[in-house]
Amino acid sequence: MSNTRTPATSVKAETPEPGKARKMLQLLLADKTATIAAIFLIVIIVCAILGPLLLDQLATRQNLRGRNAPPFDLTRSFFWVLGGDQLGRPLLARIIVAAGNTMAVATGAVIASMTIGSALGLVAGYSRGKLGDIVPRIADVIMSFPSLLLAVIVLYMLEPSVSNIVIVLAITRIPVYLRTTRAEVLEVRERMFVQAAIVMGASHLRIIFRHILPVILPTLLTIAALDFAFVMLAESSLSFLGIGIQPPEITWGLMVSQGRPYLTSAWWLSFWPGLVIILTTLSLNLLSNWMRVALDPTQRWRLEIGGKKNG
Amino acid sequence: MADQLLQVRNLSVTFQTARGPVHAVQNVSWQIDRGEVLAILGESGSGKSVSASAVMDLIDCPPGEITSGEIFYEGRDLLTMSRAKRRAINGKKIAMIFQDPLAHLNPVYTVGWQIEETMVIHGTSAAEAKAETINLLRKVGIPNPEDSAQKYPHQFSGGQRQRLMIAMALALKPDVLIADEPTTALDVTVQAQILQLLEELQKETGMALLIITHDLGVVAEIAHRVVVMNHGEIVEQGSAREIYANPQHPYTKRLISCAPGQGEIHDKVSETEPLLKVREAKKLYGAFEALSGTSFDLHEGETLAIVGESGSGKSTTARILLRLEESSGGTALYKGKDLFAITPKEMFAIRRDIQMVFQDPTQSLNPRMTVYELISEAWAIHPEILPKAQWKARVATLLEQVGLQSEHVHRYPHQFSGGQRQRIAIARALALEPRIIVCDEAVSALDVQVQGQVIALLDRLKAEYGLSYIFIAHDLPVVRDFADRVIVMQGGRIVEQGPVRQIFDFPRETYTRNLLAASLDPDPEVQARRRAERRAKEAV
Numbered sequence: 001m002s003n004t005r006t007p008a009t010s011v012k013a014e015t016p017e018p019g020k021a022r023k024m025l026q027l028l029l030a031d032k033t034a035t036i037a038a039i040f041l042i043v044i045i046v047c048a049i050l051g052p053l054l055l056d057q058l059a060t061r062q063n064l065r066g067r068n069a070p071p072f073d074l075t076r077s078f079f080w081v082l083g084g085d086q087l088g089r090p091l092l093a094r095i096i097v098a099a100g101n102t103m104a105v106a107t108g109a110v111i112a113s114m115t116i117g118s119a120l121g122l123v124a125g126y127s128r129g130k131l132g133d134i135v136p137r138i139a140d141v142i143m144s145f146p147s148l149l150l151a152v153i154v155l156y157m158l159e160p161s162v163s164n165i166v167i168v169l170a171i172t173r174i175p176v177y178l179r180t181t182r183a184e185v186l187e188v189r190e191r192m193f194v195q196a197a198i199v200m201g202a203s204h205l206r207i208i209f210r211h212i213l214p215v216i217l218p219t220l221l222t223i224a225a226l227d228f229a230f231v232m233l234a235e236s237s238l239s240f241l242g243i244g245i246q247p248p249e250i251t252w253g254l255m256v257s258q259g260r261p262y263l264t265s266a267w268w269l270s271f272w273p274g275l276v277i278i279l280t281t282l283s284l285n286l287l288s289n290w291m292r293v294a295l296d297p298t299q300r301w302r303l304e305i306g307g308k309k310n311g
Numbered sequence: 312m313a314d315q316l317l318q319v320r321n322l323s324v325t326f327q328t329a330r331g332p333v334h335a336v337q338n339v340s341w342q343i344d345r346g347e348v349l350a351i352l353g354e355s356g357s358g359k360s361v362s363a364s365a366v367m368d369l370i371d372c373p374p375g376e377i378t379s380g381e382i383f384y385e386g387r388d389l390l391t392m393s394r395a396k397r398r399a400i401n402g403k404k405i406a407m408i409f410q411d412p413l414a415h416l417n418p419v420y421t422v423g424w425q426i427e428e429t430m431v432i433h434g435t436s437a438a439e440a441k442a443e444t445i446n447l448l449r450k451v452g453i454p455n456p457e458d459s460a461q462k463y464p465h466q467f468s469g470g471q472r473q474r475l476m477i478a479m480a481l482a483l484k485p486d487v488l489i490a491d492e493p494t495t496a497l498d499v500t501v502q503a504q505i506l507q508l509l510e511e512l513q514k515e516t517g518m519a520l521l522i523i524t525h526d527l528g529v530v531a532e533i534a535h536r537v538v539v540m541n542h543g544e545i546v547e548q549g550s551a552r553e554i555y556a557n558p559q560h561p562y563t564k565r566l567i568s569c570a571p572g573q574g575e576i577h578d579k580v581s582e583t584e585p586l587l588k589v590r591e592a593k594k595l596y597g598a599f600e601a602l603s604g605t606s607f608d609l610h611e612g613e614t615l616a617i618v619g620e621s622g623s624g625k626s627t628t629a630r631i632l633l634r635l636e637e638s639s640g641g642t643a644l645y646k647g648k649d650l651f652a653i654t655p656k657e658m659f660a661i662r663r664d665i666q667m668v669f670q671d672p673t674q675s676l677n678p679r680m681t682v683y684e685l686i687s688e689a690w691a692i693h694p695e696i697l698p699k700a701q702w703k704a705r706v707a708t709l710l711e712q713v714g715l716q717s718e719h720v721h722r723y724p725h726q727f728s729g730g731q732r733q734r735i736a737i738a739r740a741l742a743l744e745p746r747i748i749v750c751d752e753a754v755s756a757l758d759v760q761v762q763g764q765v766i767a768l769l770d771r772l773k774a775e776y777g778l779s780y781i782f783i784a785h786d787l788p789v790v791r792d793f794a795d796r797v798i799v800m801q802g803g804r805i806v807e808q809g810p811v812r813q814i815f816d817f818p819r820e821t822y823t824r825n826l827l828a829a830s831l832d833p834d835p836e837v838q839a840r841r842r843a844e845r846r847a848k849e850a851v
Contacts, residue, residue: 192674196736199633200743201662201692210688214679297723298678 027294030303034290037283044280048103051096055079059097060248063088068266083268086258091272098250098273102232104162105251109169109231114224117174118216121181122208126189136182139175147172148237155243165244169231180223184216218292225288229281252277315383316519317366317405317487318342322380324361324370335361335375336543343487348513348520350534350551352527352566354758355729358543359523363489365390367407368397384487403433406480410492412472416464422475423448423460429482447478452508469621470501474508481512487519494529498620498785503829506533525758527570528831531555531838539563552835569763570833572788576812577614577795586611586645586779587632587747593640594627594803601627603803604641609747614773614780616794616811618787618826624803625783629749632781633667634658663693666740670752672732676724682710682735683720689742696744709738712775713768730761734768741772749781754789766793787830791815799823 029035058079069076069084071091079090124135151168158164188194189212197207236253238244240260245251247258252273259269293299319342324335336358343349353359364370366382366389382389384405389397409415417425423444430440448456451474453467464472473493480488490509494502510533513520522534530537530551538548539562546560558564585608594602602624609615617625631638632650643650645661653661669675676685686706690697697705707717713734724732733753740748750769754762766789772778784790790797791811798808799822807820818824828845832838 192669192671193677195635196667196669196675196739197677197688198635199662199665199667200689200739201659202688203692206692211677296679297681298725 024294027300027303028290031290031293033286037286037290040279040283041287044099044103044276044283047096048099051098052100055093055097059089059093059250061089068262068269070266071268071272082272083266085255085269086262086266091268094250094255095252095273095276098252098255099276101162101245101249102235102251102253105165105169105235105245106228106231108163108166109173109235110224110227112166112170113173113227114177114220116170117177118181118220120174121178122185122212124178125182125185126204126208126212136178139178142171143175147234151234151238152241152243155238160238160243160246162245162249165235165238168238169234172234173227173231176223176227177220180219181216184219185212188212188215214295218288218295221291222285222288225281225284228284229277232277232281315342316344316385317521318381318383319362319366320381320383322362322365322382323378324358324365325376325378327374327376334543336540339380339540339543339545341538341545341548343519343521345486345519346513346517348510348522348533348535350522350524350530350537351540352524352530352537353540354525354566354760356542357540359525359540360491361543363407363491363521363523366405367401367489368394402429402485403483404485405487405489406483406485407489407491408473408476408480408493410495412469412476413464415476416472418464421461421463422467426460426475426479426482429479433483443482444478447482448475450512451475451478451481452504453478468501470497470505473497473501473505477505477508477512481516484516485518487521488513489521489523491523492525493522495524495526499787499831500620500825500829502529502831503532509533526831527555527567527759527833528838531833531835532831532842539566555833555835566759567833569760570788571759571762571766571786572791572832574792576791576815577793578810578812583611585609588644589628589632589641590643591641592628592631592638592643592651594624594631594636595639600803602631602638605800605803605805606641607798607805607808609779609781611746612773612777612779613796614782614794616782616784616790616797617800618784618790618797619800620785620826622802623800625800626751627803628800629667629751629781629783633665633749663696663743664745665747665749666743666745667749667751668733668736668740668753671756672729672736673724675736676732676739678724681721681723682706685724685735686710686739686742689739693743696742705742709741710735712741712772713738714764728761730757730765733757733761733765737765737768737772741776744776745778747779747781749783751783752785753782755784755786762789769793787815787827788832799826 028038063084065088067084067088068086069080069088071081071083073080073083077090079093082091082095084090085094120135120138124132150172154168155164194207194211197211202210232253235244235251236257239251239254240257245254247254255273256270256277259266259271259273262269290303293302320340322339323337326333326335339358339362341349341351341362351359351363361370365377368389370377377390380390384400389400416422423441426444426447427437427440430443431437435443444460445456448459453459453471453474464475467475493509494505497505506529509520520533522529524530534551536549537551537554539546539554539560541562546562547554547558554563555567558567587609589608590606591604592602592606593600593604605624605628607615617628619625627636630636632643634650638651641651645665648657648661650658650661680688683703683706686709687702690699690702706720710717710719715731715734715738719727724735727735754765757765769780770793773780782790782794794811796809797811797814799806799814799820801822806822807814807818814823815827818827828841832841
């Protein structure tokens with residue numbers, strides 16, 4: 001056929017619009033893997049908020065008799081199910097408590113770098129003047145600097161606190177968003193519906209936020225989900241170098257690196273926190289994949305028809 | 312029947328889609344013999360290309376599935392043949408050319424190399440292939456064939472690229488050439504040349520030519536027989552003249568009556584003070600003059616058509632008038648203000664008055680906004696037009712005025728057909744209550760019947776709202792039916808302007824005459840007469 005075939009128009013009669021939130025929930029439930037991912041993330045968030053309040057005592061008290069206790073030992077209490085660490089602290093409790101710091105660092109860094117990076121990218125892509133030339137150079141400067149070196153210098157001079165780590169990680173991740181956003185904006189800006197908006201007299205802000213941003217947002221969210229893992233691991237390597245989170249504060253990345261010397265004798269020290277990092281990133285990716293489809297009206301039918309995948 | 316060269320018998324093809332199976336073609340049968348030109352005529356979605364794709368083994372299975380039927384080539388059923396055997400026939404015996412030649416030429420190889428390659432694959436020696444390539448290029452009318460063979464696809468114009476595709480298809484001297492909308496993307500004068508070339512080559516080689524098209528004019532120009540398709544079924548087939556003169560099926564009747572260029576010519580000439588006065592408008596891209604000093608007036612309540620081929624500067628005119636691009640010189644006076652010189656703030660106030668409808672509604676409507684959001688955006692930008700409380704009611708009224716149902720406000724653009732989308736775009740333009748609407752090829756992407764409906768809608772709205780149109784088009788018959796005055800442009804200049812009747816019946820300039828002569832009439836008789844005239848002229 002010479003023309004592209006659009007999926008047949010919705011056959012359902014126009015029912016009165018259900019609430020936006022409810023509709024989104026229906027779309028989420030239509031995708032089983034995304035639902036599981038969402039539930040997992042909610043559990044992690046709950047741990048991150050409540051964990052430090054409830055389990056802090058348990059997670060930090062040393063117990064040398066439980067040193068490197070193996071996992072699945074049912075003679076101990078529930079929190080020992082994943083084993084104990086090198087100082088005899090229950091791993092499960094530590095993972096739950098560490099969720100707080102890990103999430104704070106990762107979320108903070110990702111949100112900050114995404115906001116700043118895409119804002120700069122929007123400016124760089126949309127502006128036809130000098131700004132469009134200058135802003136991408138910022139990205140070049142940041143990228144030409146080894147990110148770990150930057151982190152080492154900054155954290156050596158400043159106090160290695162959670163907020164400083166967030167700032168350092170955010171700065172090093174800005175170029176990713178800046179470049180992607182700029183490239184996408186350069187393309188979307190020339191699309192016909194943007195021209196149509198200009199003809200109507202739409203202001204620059206309206207064009208950027210109403211017409212361009214919604215089109216590129218799914219891409220940015222996908223990158224953010226991937227970046228989440230990167231930031232968690234970057235934080236752990238900083239911690240490994242001793243300029244990241246300082247013990248007794250804990251994060252998953254720090255737990256992985258602390259368990260490294262014991263890998264041959266007590267694998268569980270690094271394995272469990274590593275597994276949580278993997279599952280969290282995986283869930284984020286699954287969820288962002290679902291979101292990309294759910295936010296796109298031309299793709300949404302894939303979820304609405306439920307289960308059956310096509311194409 | 313068995314002695315037919317290519318025969319499709321009771322072919323049915325089904326595509327599995329998310330919303331259940333779609334029967335792309337059902338029980339389609341046609342045949343074509345040596346030396347014959349068959350046209351398959353149909354609108355988009357009619358399944359006109361599907362049977363040809365089945366012949367070429369281009370249907371993806373899944374999601375496509377050939378549920379019944381046979382395709383005989385020289386008495387052998389292609390569908391039961393092995394893939395390897397089919398490949399030996401495809402390309403060598405049955406060749407195909409497509410609508411968009413640029414997409415089918417590899418940009419990193421010279422065109423000569425690409426044509427040679429086809430021959431070498433099928434067993435010609437390299438030296439022979441080289442000589443034959445030059446020969447073919449000469450045959451399809453490429454200037455300086457020796458030099459051209461060393462050039463890359465991007466160095467050729469659209470018409471030349473289609474010639475290259477034809478040369479490539481002819482390289483192996485096929486028995487059947489299938490051309491899928493071969494001239495749709497081309498200018499009228501180029502279209503005429505390509506069709507003429509195809510006809511000559513077909514006569515010379517005696518091959519069978521199958522043309523798939525939506526254009527009655529193409530059928531009238533070249534086809535001996537025609538198969539008319541609608542919704543995946545053949546509604547009628549017969550000789551091209553017979554079908555045109557005496558259509559039997561109601562669908563064919565409707566299709567023929569919808570062909571533009573048969574209506575009354577508008578004779579109204581407005582004598583009022585011009586609404587918009589454009590003087591010496593210029594646009595430079597670097598050293599290239601896209602628009603070199605055009606001047607024209609637009610009167611109140613008038614439809615001014617700007618016609619021309621690609622690169623004539625007709626769209627540039629629209630773009631600088633709407634300040635989508637800055638002009639490089641000249642003035643455009645509207646209500647005493649120069650549109651080219653005023654500040655963005657002043658322009659904002661004038662934007663309400665001058666609106667635009669774009670060529671492709673699929674691209675000009677934001678895919679992430681509902682119809683309601685699309686139309687009401689106009690009032691979000693210009694809040695003085697309508698208080699928010701009345702938005703809903705007004706959107707509903709506008710939708711009904713452009714012939715859509717008001718219940719569809721919460722749908723997204725992709726849930727509508729092409730014609731409906733263009734109606735939404737028109738409703739959006741109307742929301743601002745403009746005085747001038749610039750239609751940039753606004754009906755070019757639509758099927759003939761839909762085209763007629765949208766033109767009728769524009770005509771009605773003009774009377775209701777007292778609008779003036781600047782109607783940019785390359786399709787002369789549509790302009791003839793719709794416009795009051797016509798401007799003919801070529802290479803950034805106005806060649807001729809005047810009332811429709813004068814331009815169409817008494818053109819003064821050679822270019823206008825050529826343009827008119829090149830445009831295709833849906834009547835095979837008329838086309839035959841024009842062809843004869845052209846031959847006579849060439850003979851002289």
